[in-house]
Amino acid sequence: MNSYDNRQSDESYMRDALRLAVKAYEADEVPVGAIVVRAGKIIGRAYNQIELLKDATAHAEMLALTQAEAAVVDWRLMDCDLYVTKEPCVMCAGALVHVRIRRLIFGCADPRSGAAGGMINLLQHPALNHHCEITSGVLQNECAAILQDFFQKKRASKTNAHEARLQIDLENGN
Numbered sequence: 001m002n003s004y005d006n007r008q009s010d011e012s013y014m015r016d017a018l019r020l021a022v023k024a025y026e027a028d029e030v031p032v033g034a035i036v037v038r039a040g041k042i043i044g045r046a047y048n049q050i051e052l053l054k055d056a057t058a059h060a061e062m063l064a065l066t067q068a069e070a071a072v073v074d075w076r077l078m079d080c081d082l083y084v085t086k087e088p089c090v091m092c093a094g095a096l097v098h099v100r101i102r103r104l105i106f107g108c109a110d111p112r113s114g115a116a117g118g119m120i121n122l123l124q125h126p127a128l129n130h131h132c133e134i135t136s137g138v139l140q141n142e143c144a145a146i147l148q149d150f151f152q153k154k155r156a157s158k159t160n161a162h163e164a165r166l167q168i169d170l171e172n173g174n
Contacts, residue, residue, distance in 0.1 A: 007138075010083070010105050010135060010138045011138060011139055013035055013037055013042075013081075013083040013105070014083050014085070014105065014107055014138045014139045014143070015139065016033075016035050016042065016045070016083070017033040017034055017035045017045075017060075017083045017084060017085050017107070018033060018085055018107075018139065018142055018143065018146070019033065020033025020034070020035070020045060020046065020047040020060065020085075021033035021047060021060075021085045021143070021146050022146065023047050024047035024048045024049075024060070025146060025149075025150055027047075027049070027051075027052060028051065029047065029048040029049060029050060029051055029052065030048050030050070030147070030150065031047070031048070031085070031146045031147060031150050032047065032048045032059065032060045032061075032084065032085050032086045032147075033045075033046070033047045033060055033084070033085050034046055034047070034059075034060035034061045034063070034064040034082060034083065034084040034085070035064060035082070035083045035084075036064050036065060036067070036068035036077065036080050036081070036082050036083075037080065037081045037082075037083065038068070038071075038072065038077070038079055038080045038081075039079070043067065043068045043071040043072065043080070044063075044064040044065060044066070044067035044068030044069075044071060045064055045067065046060045046061075046062075046063030046064040046067065047060050047063075048060050049063065057091065059088075059089065059091065059092050060084060060085075061082060061084055061088050061092035061095065061096070062091070062092060062095060064082065064084075065077065065082070065095055065096075065099055065101075068080060069099070075098075075099060076099060076100050077099040077100060077101050077102075078100045078101075078102060079102055080099075080101055080102055081101070081102055081103040081104070081105060082096060082101050082103070082104050082105070083105045083106075083138075084104070084105075084106050084107070085106070085107040085108070085139075085143040085146070085147075086106060086107060086108055086110055086114075086143060086147060087106045087108065087109050087110040087114035087115070087116050087117070087118050087136070088104070088106065088114065088115055088116055089110070089113055089114070089115055090113070090115040090120070090122065092115070093115035093116055093122040093123055094115075094122060096123060096132060097122060097123060097128055097129075097130050097132075098130075100130045100132075101132050102132060102133065103132055103133040103134075103135065104116055104123060104132055104133070104134050104135070105134075105135045105136075105138050106134075106135075106136055106138070106143075107137070107138055107139050107140055107142070107143025107144070108137075108140050108143040108144040108147065109136060109137075109140075116134050116136070117134065117136065121134075
């Protein structure tokens with residue numbers, strides 16, 4: 001497969017991950033979607049479900065990895081690739097090292113808390129026993145846009161709620 005074919009394939013799988021991110025958005029979860037691919041077949045797919053499951057570890061990557069492990073009946077995913085719309089956090093990057101993922105492909109970077117080159121690069125850290133290939137920026141604009149829209153609406157909602165409380169206080173003479 002040449003680099004053009006690889007880029008097309010990466011974009012196709014990232015579009016699948018973006019569709020999952022939209023589901024997260026619609027569920028009022030941080031819109032991140034993840035897909036695990038082995039030999040051209042999707043064997044794990046998930047989106048963030050932290051609020052739904054009341055579980056801080058229910059990140060898209062973690063849930064997709066769990067599905068993939070069940071699909072191959074092994075915790076080792078050495079011949080698998082993970083596509084995710086946002087650069088993984090430290091927890092998720094640690095899991096990728098542990099399952100020995102072959103390749104990580106992500107959409108938008110997270111310079112403040114990303115662990116695949118943003119804040120730190122755990123996936124290629126010299127002290128760790130496994131390193132994986134990293135491809136970043138696949139459909140970067142689309143992946144960033146859904147996150148930006150989500151957080152803008154969250155901030156606007158908080159501002160509106162705060163203003164409503166102030167209005168009630170004023171009406172009550174407080």
